[in-house]
Amino acid sequence: MDTELPLADELAAVFARFSNVLLTEETVANALTLITEAAVLAVGDAAGAGVSLLDAKGSRSSAASTSSIVARADSLQYELGQGPCLxxxxxxxxxxxxxxxxxxxxxxxxxxxxxxxxxSCVSVPLLSGNLAFGAIKIYWDKPKAASHRLIRLLELFAAQASIFLVNVQARDKGRMLSEQLKSTLAQRDVLSTAKGIVMSNRRIGDHDAMLHLMARALNEDRTLQEVAEDVIGSTPGLDT
Incomplete structure (x- = not known):
């Protein structure tokens, strides 16, 4: 029997609040700011959050943070060439x-x-396929040993944030999507299909269907993509 975990519920609620704005956001800078705010809401007890987009050489192309202290902590990583984000x-x-x-x-x-x-700090990569193009960082003003559950929550958060950023980057740059971005958008389509199946089978809404998939991913220690593919694969008459 599936258990709806509170963390998954909180994460789904955060993205329900921010998703409409993020999907219509036209600049990467504004989208990054919204994501840092959403990250703090998702965790609850953090001192702040930051997000950076990096090029293939590890140089920052864009960044945002919830405070000047977090911004300085992030900048120091690139000045020193070391730190959890890198x-x-x-x-x-x-x-x-x-x-x-x-x-x-x-x-x-x-x-x-x-x-x-x-x-203390937890840094989670932003991924497009298997390639990292940035990272989200959560900071605390006290020692904190991050639980496996918290890290999994942040991985799910980063996966969803990556999809939003890919969409914004595509619009912002006004050019053809690369193969990596196409792959990420294909993953979004798989997730949407899986949500539709859950909505139909359980007779629930979009928000609750996303919550169900997140809870299952947390329970089974799998990615959202893996769970979505499993849902589609176990549905008769559907091709993945």
Whole structure:
């Protein structure tokens, strides 16, 4: 039996609030600002959030943050060439710091973050297919060991944010989509189809269908894409 997890419910509610605005947003800068605000709402107890888009060499092309302190913490990573955001982008996997005073992976950045009053952080990559094109960072002003559940929540958040950003980038640049962007949009179509199946089978609305898929992804420790493909694959008469 599926269990609707509170975190999935909160995440679905956050995106229900921001989705209409994000899907019609015409500039990357404004979309990034909205995503940082949504990230703080999704987590609840964070000191702030930041998001950066990076090119193939790891240089920032766009960035946004919820405060000047977060903006400075983010900028220091690129000035020093070290930090959780760059590591999440380079590896394509989440990176968490329970306490900058005891985590010695990035000593210069950790000391600087501590001086800014930031003690812990989770950074999750923004992915287009298998390629990272940026990262979302959540900061706390106290030590915090991120649970597996929280990291999974942020991965789901980043996956949804990536879809919004791909759409905005395509409109903002006014050019043909690359194959990677086409792949990401195809993933969005799979998710939409899966939501439609859940809505029909369970006789529920769009919001509740998204909540159901997120809860299942969290419960089964899988990605939204994997769950959506499974829903479609188990429905007779549908080709993936």
């Amino acid at each position: 590591s999440a982008w380079a590896s394509g996997h989440p990176v968490d710091i329970a306490d900058v005073r005891t985590d010695l992976r990035w000593p210069e950045w950790g000391a600087a973050a501590d001086e800014l009053g930031l003690r």
